[in-house]
Amino acid sequence: MKETILSNNERVFVEKSIEEVLRIDKRQLTEFRNLGIFFGKKYGSVLVSLGDTRVFANVSCEVNIPKTTRPNEGTVFINVEMSNEKMSESCIVTTRILERTIRDSRCIDLESLCIIAEEKVWNLRVDVSILNNEGNVTDCACIAAVSALAHFKRPDCTTSGDGEFIIHKSSEKDLIPTVLHHYPICMTYALFKGKIPIADPTLLEERVTNAGLTLGINSYKEICSLHMTGVSLTSPFLIQKCSEMAAERAKHVVEFIKSTLEQDSIDREKSNVKGFKQSIILTNVTSNFCDEQSIDNNAEEISEVASNHDEIIVVSQEQKFKKIDENTISTTKWKDENEETSSSDSEIITLSQSNQEKSKVESMQIDSSDDEEKETIILN
Amino acid sequence: MEDLKLKAITAEMNILSRSDGSVIISQGDSSCIVDVNGPIEVNSAANIDMNKAYVDVLYRPKCGIPGVNERYKEKTIKGLCESIILTTLYPKTQINFQIQEMDDSSGIFACAINGCNIGLLNSGLEMKFNMAAVHCVLDETDEIIIDPDCIEEETLAFTRVQKPKRISGKYKADFTFVFESLKDSLISVHTNGSFSLQKYNEALKLSRQACRKIFDFYADLVKKCSVVYIKNSILEYI
Known part of the structure; x- marks a missing residue:
């Protein structure tokens, strides 16, 4: 989709209002938009909304040969796809940030994905699909990928001594959840005038700003990745200040993910899984629901x-x-x-x-x- | 014959702020998001049509990269959309469809087609008529089941193995019928497996009855929001 032109008026308006500690969507400078996490019917699929930004993520697994350098570890592959555009620059940037935050921070216990050392390991694939870009895609994609990984369960395997193994169905043996050591979350700040950081920028703010800062941080206040875009004169104190704010926010996000996961497992125990239906707000005028309808077999009203x-x-x-x-x-x-x-x-x-x-x-x-x-x- | 039931349908339009038309639709446990953009500039010179709009469909599977199955769905949906949109009204332009599969427990193809129709209603593109797709299967005892839930084996859902499209064990054949809203006549059919002609006709007859329910659903959906639009426009007028 073609990008619309950003007018000078819009640019000046946004810059000026931020200097006056005002944002166009009435938020505080360090306030994030509403976060929504909806899990699917099957394990490992999730729809995340951050304001109007929407991202769908799905985790799947496959048996593969391990890397020769790490023969007893599984592998993780992250694939990001944007809607409307094929392999754009921002798509590659997002993929790299996610790879550094999730894979390179070693938050997934890769050794537990090993079936037979040097021969067979599980290969996890995270497919992230960006459905709507209303700013701050990176944060949304990161939350989606992490919560999908936390939700995912893989089938159990038993090995016999002679290099053979059996993958069990879920009816035979319980599925195994992925082991996550910590939950790294990306936090994006847009920098205005090199000194005013604003949290969770919208698309308009993202385009107006001349520098951005993305911190991958977990609930233990550990920085997993740091990514900076644009050119701006900043002080090291600003980055420190941002990381402190991000750590606080990361704690809340991780708590929210964990509570949603808990709610999901309670629903599953009661076999009351709603799937993606729960993301639909039925009170909206644009939504509609129609319950199961029986079809009259003998009706002959159709036009001959x-x-x-x-x-x-x-x-x-x-x-x-x-x-x-x-x-x-x-x-x-x-x-x-x-x-x-x-x-x-x-x-x-x-x-x-x-x-x-x-x-x-x-x-x-x-x-x-x-x-x-x-x-x-x-x-x- | 047991009682035949159409799965519960839930849909919400306008869920993506950047698209012209978008919808999240779930039929039973199958759900997908459809995103319609158009008329927009044609992205490659080869696709410019001087007389009508070019329709482009992108079907994204839940996991992995699109394969032959997805291409097949794209092609079918493209043909259907070309026939239901008044493409001659938008010459030298392109209309984009993007379908993101989210949960597949049988009948995702029918779900995607219905989603495309609601997406079009939401986008405001001129249409000739509506379309509704109904999925049904023939089980081993030669009984027709309309809109069944989950015909795939559970383990397949976790891995990226290209699902075998041949019907296995429990079911003999599956059908996806697409009907138009003017005369309820058939505009597309997709079958899989082996079946007798009599059973085909029987399934067609049942599906035709089921498609009416889906058209009613579309009507309710549009009615619900158009009441608000009309109210607003009257207020503006006053």
């Missing part, structure tokens, strides 16, 4: 024209001619000829085809009459 048109009818050769006879057209001569040539007893024809046959027959009839004038009139 439509039903006759689509149905495929098997008509044997004899029946076919019976039908034609019903239409009071006597074509004995033609019938004999046709019987000689046709070998199959039955063939599939639609009703419209049979109509075509009928018209053929009519033209045949006309042929037999000698009057040439009449023939042309009817054929037209």
Whole structure:
């Protein structure tokens, strides 16, 4: 999708209002937008919304050969896809930030993903799909990826000594959750004038600002990754200040993820899983719900024209001619000829085809009459 | 014959702020997000059509990269959308569809088609008629089940193995019928497995009855929000 042009007026307006500690969406400078996490019916899929930004993430697993340098560890692969654009620059940047925050911080216990050392390990794949970009995609994608990993459960494996192993179905053996040592969360700040950091920038703010700071931080106040964009004169104290604020926020986010996961497992125990339906707010005017509806098998209210048109009818050769006879057209001569040539007893024809046959027959009839004038009139 | 039921449908329009039309739809346990953008500039010169709009469909599977199955769905949906949109009204433009599969417990294809229709209603593009897709299967005892839940084996859901599209064990065949709203006539059909002609006709007849319910659902959805739009426009007028 083509980006709209950012006007100077908009730029000046946003910059000035931030100097006056005001934001266009009435937020405080360090306030984040509302976060929503919705888990799917199956393990490992999640829809995260941060304000109007929406990201879908899904984790899947596959048995693979481990890396030769780390023969007893599983692997993690992160793939980010943006809507509307294929492999853009921002897409690659987001992928790298997620890789550094989640994979390189070693928050996943990769050794537990090992089935047989040097031969078979689990390979986790995180597919992150950015559905709507309303600013701060990185944070949203990171929360989605981490909560999907925390929600994911893989099938159990048993190994026999001679290098063979069995992957059990969920009905045979309970699924195993992924072990996460800590939950690293990305926090983005946009820097204005090099000294005013604003949390969770919207798309407009992201475009106006000349520098940004993304911190990957966990609930233990440990910085896992740091990414800076743009050019700005800042002081080291600012980064320190930002990281302190981020650590505070990360704690809340992790708590929120954990409480949502807990709620989800309670729902699953009661076998009351709503899936992505729960993200739909039914009180909105744009939403609608319709409960299970039974279909009346015997109702005959459908229009006859439509039903006759689509149905495929098997008509044997004899029946076919019976039908034609019903239409009071006597074509004995033609019938004999046709019987000689046709070998199959039955063939599939639609009703419209049979109509075509009928018209053929009519033209045949006309042929037999000698009057040439009449023939042309009817054929037209 | 046991009682035939259409799964519960839930949908919300306008969930993505940056798109012209968007919807999250869930039919039973299958759900997807459809995002419609158009008419926009054609992205490659080869696709410019002087007489009508070019329709582009992108189907994103839940995990992994799109394969043959996804291409097939894209192609079918593209054909359907080309026929229901008044494409001649938007010459030299492009209409984009993006479908993100979220949960698949059978009938995701029908769910995606219904989602595309609601997305179009939301986007404000001119349409000739509505379409509704109904999924049904034929089980081993030759009974037709409309809109079943979960026909796949559970273990397959975790891994990225390309799901075998052949019908296994419990079910003989599956059908996806797409109907238009004017005369309820069939505009597309997708079948899989083996079945007798009689069963096909029977399934078609049942699906046609089921499609009416989906059209009613569309009508309710539009009615619900149009009341608000009309109210607002009257207030403006006063």
